[in-house]
Amino acid sequence: MNDIINRLRDATQAVGETIDHVPGLTPGLASGLALGESGEPGGSRTRRSWLVPVAAAASVTVAVAGGVAVARGGDGGLGQAAATGVGPAAVPTFFADAGEDGITVRSVNGGAETSRVPEPSDKERFVSIQAAQDNRLFYAVSASDDCRPRLYRFVLDEAGKIGSFDALPFAPPEGTRPTSLAVSGDGSKLAYGTAPCGREPGTGSLVVADTTTGDSRTWTAKDGTGATNLSMTADGRLVLFTRDVASVAAVAEPALVVEPSATLTAEVPVKEEEATSSSSPAVSITVTVTPGIRSDEKDDPGPAVVNAVPTAAVTAIPAEPVVTSDPTATAPATILPSPIPTAAASLVPAEESLSWCRFAVESVPATPADAPSAGKTAEPSEPAELKATVQVCPDSPEVGLLDTGAPGDSLDKATTFSLLNESDGASGGVLGAKISPDGTRIVAALGGVDVALADGKLPPSSGPTGLAAFSTDDGRPLGVFHRQVGTSGLRLLDIDGTGENMLVTRDGEIGAVDGSGYRTLVDTGDALVNFGSRIAW
Amino acid sequence: MIRERVDVAALFADHHLGLVRLALLMVGDVGTAEDVVQEAFARTHAGRRRLRDPGRALAYVRSAVLNGCRSVLRRRSVAFRRAVPYEPPVWSAESVAMVGEDRREVLVALGGLPRRQREALVLRFYLDLSYEEIADTMGVAGSTARSTITRGLAALGRILGEES
Incomplete structure (x- = not known):
């Protein structure tokens, strides 16, 4: 055993020693946070610009997967479901979160945790969770490192305790990764999206399965696309989903429309004071914009939109320190819907199928009188305020509505609606869209969410935001039924079994919107709340 | 503040x-x-x-x-x-010149362990943290940290033993 330990120590030390210094955080950040030159191993060379860390940015952009099992009491005779023992649609008393720590069930009243289930194993984690209409029967789907996803079912008692927690005898196909889960009102049908698991590109699909028999039907998407953000009507006939279109966005404003695979080059000057003899006076960024979806020739691929901030918040980051010796270094940085950075430059290894939209980093002195000159390090006792914001990417406004009663096995046959991002005064991107219990409406959150990393707060949106309804007949707007001004935008997570209560996140909180307005359910205390942790009721 | x-x-x-x-x-x-x-x-x-x-x-x-x-x-x-x-990761074949084949074997074996074991072993034998510090970092009990390390070492020994 000692031999193993020695080899382990030796190998890990050797790896550690492959790095002898790291770039500093950022000039602005360093001065803003009083990171002294002395304590910083990389302080002598051109410092790495402080990019909003991609993983953080990506985590806030992760669409809340999962659909909604909804049913109106008494519609179409659903009511009590004998097969699954599910009660009638009920106003939620619990909500569940399938996150990094497994599944957590909380009370709507006060947000207290009532039950918890750890992740199934080190290599398997829950990726989506949904409730049937009675708010007692829940389903969850997992993904695993070995690409063998599983489905789980559990029932809550009146105290919110999990009575039984079981894996279903059937599972999504091996070699897939579930993207999202939706449940019919009585819990007899599940819908889930799948994406290829592993490293090979492949095709996404949408599967509807009978929870009693395990029988399933699959709709296949075009190569490289998929379905996320599923929701299902109470009768299980209609499934609403967001097409897994990987939007690509970099910094620049106003919005530029570029053709797919266009290349955008920007010059980012490096301040003289920050440049050292071995660093470049100017760094050119080349941002290659590649559409995430390769559409067929006959289809209009649509433009990729690049948003940019004039203050040029992106600074090229040579991945290798030696690059800085080139006086006219060019750092090609590819922004792609992939979590893996290029070897040439790790500018934005965006999360797959999603992307951050934009960010801006600014360092301002804590008090104007103490303003440090550019490039100088502030005194430790006078830290400047770091201002950094991440704009949360809205979802694609393109939603698909699949009639599971119609023939065919192509997901492209689903009706597509492009939800207007402005309706009745509320405007902004689409932040979650779900189908109503009775299948008559699509409910979508309209607005924008910026996360300020400086203070961890969410600045208010610039205009009115809210929850809007759209017709499932033709996608036309039906009006805004919840409007808010002067707060951060909200994201729609789920609709309850009655169709009257919306589960949302706002300002780092999980909250509820009903006829009387917004109320807080639990304060997560984290502005960077991981929307990817699926939350449902 | x-x-x-x-x-x-x-x-x-x-x-x-x-x-x-x-x-x-x-x-x-x-x-x-x-x-x-x-x-x-x-x-x-x-x-x-x-x-x-x-x-x-x-x-x-x-x-x-x-x-x-x-x-x-x-x-x-x-x-x-x-x-x-x-x-390419440091434990890939492309990086063998950087750390050597023997070390690469150890790193590959380490990478094949369950996540918690991998983390615990690195915290223990790379950072030389105490069991208490490891437990604090990983958010587990001290006894869990200890047993995770024991299991991780055993698994590592099995993998490396099989290879050799």
């Missing part, structure tokens, strides 16, 4: 390199490791007001780094599209 902010900055100034090395052992390439550490910094900075116990700050940051590494590894394992080649 200002004091806390400076503490976070100083923490990273002191431990930035070490944290990147830790992340490197988990994710395999320097670029990603740096990103992970920067994310941990941003999160710690954003949440610094909740850092009530300065004595636990480093453990908190290490946890943030490990969490970031997990996220990266998960995204890799579930990648939907893979359009971009990525930097």
